[in-house]
Amino acid sequence: MLLLDKPSGISSNAALQRAKRALNAAKAGHTGTLDPLASGLLPLCFGEATKFAQALLDAGKRYTATVRFGATTATGDTEGPITATFPVTFTAADLDATLCTFTGAQTQIPPAYSALKFEGKAHYEYARAGVDVPRPPREITIHALRLLAWNPPDAVLDVECSKGTYIRVLAEDIGRALGCGAHLAALRRTATGGFALADAVTLAEFEALESGVRDRTLLPVAVLVTDLLRLTVDEAAAAAFRQGQTIDGAPLADGPCAVFCGIELLGIADVSGQRAQPRRVIPGMAGGEVQPT
Numbered sequence: 001m002l003l004l005d006k007p008s009g010i011s012s013n014a015a016l017q018r019a020k021r022a023l024n025a026a027k028a029g030h031t032g033t034l035d036p037l038a039s040g041l042l043p044l045c046f047g048e049a050t051k052f053a054q055a056l057l058d059a060g061k062r063y064t065a066t067v068r069f070g071a072t073t074a075t076g077d078t079e080g081p082i083t084a085t086f087p088v089t090f091t092a093a094d095l096d097a098t099l100c101t102f103t104g105a106q107t108q109i110p111p112a113y114s115a116l117k118f119e120g121k122a123h124y125e126y127a128r129a130g131v132d133v134p135r136p137p138r139e140i141t142i143h144a145l146r147l148l149a150w151n152p153p154d155a156v157l158d159v160e161c162s163k164g165t166y167i168r169v170l171a172e173d174i175g176r177a178l179g180c181g182a183h184l185a186a187l188r189r190t191a192t193g194g195f196a197l198a199d200a201v202t203l204a205e206f207e208a209l210e211s212g213v214r215d216r217t218l219l220p221v222a223v224l225v226t227d228l229l230r231l232t233v234d235e236a237a238a239a240a241f242r243q244g245q246t247i248d249g250a251p252l253a254d255g256p257c258a259v260f261c262g263i264e265l266l267g268i269a270d271v272s273g274q275r276a277q278p279r280r281v282i283p284g285m286a287g288g289e290v291q292p293t
Contacts, residue, residue, distance in 0.1 A: 056224065
């Protein structure tokens with residue numbers, strides 16, 4: 001896995017493809033889309049690591065967001081034309097008080113300009129054609145929302161949220177609550193699933209590295225399963241597990257676990273009644289060393 005600091009101005013898929021070419025990787029995937037406007041932490045998985053990306057897809061995220069008040073746009077960010085302007089008369093204290101009302105579990109309506117699909121087409125395709133399609137509300141959670149700086153009309157916010165949260169929509173909703181409209185001016189993802197932006201490499205830096213050095217920036221597959229209980233097995237059980245056979249899961253309780261033979265990650269299993277049924281298997285390759293949880 002690679003912790004990439006994606007630059008603004010390109011899509012997550014474009015960043016993925018450039019990293020994939022640099023590594024000459026056959027299989028690759030990212031773990032949560034960042035809009036072209038956004039920059040920051042984009043974990044990329046290569047090869048067998050793609051089998052274990054779901055945990056990061058489901059993980060919470062953290063962002064530094066710049067919200068510009070006093071104007072709404074067609075897309076909810078600076079990429080769309082301004083649709084309306086309003087005077088900005090509230091104080092920092094008013095903004096702080098309003099932010100407090102946006103924490104916790106809530107529903108959010110996805111933006112019209114999004115990659116979500118309806119009848120096989122992305123929402124943004126309908127939006128560009130001027131066609132309204134259903135956008136059912138989604139359950140999200142804003143774990144924390146802090147004001148970092150207030151330089152009217154811009155506020156810099158620290159946002160900790162669940163997967164599936166659209167920061168563009170959050171910006172619009174805050175602006176609506178304050179009666180002056182708002183849109184997202186800048187966005188940078190700073191953390192996801194226990195990984196931090198401080199440990200990431202920029203795309204330009206990564207591409208400039210020599211191949212041997214480039215490989216050393218990659219993290220082992222095992223870092224993707226550190227939140228799971230660990231089941232360590234012997235060579236005989238490891239061979240059976242790789243063939244998809246159920247193995248002894250004792251002494252673990254029922255639930256998912258990461259299966260190791262020594263320091264080698266074999267895959268993920270579901271334990272039930274002290275029997276471990278393989279769910280994801282790495283066929284005969286080292287997943288890397290990781291300390292037990």
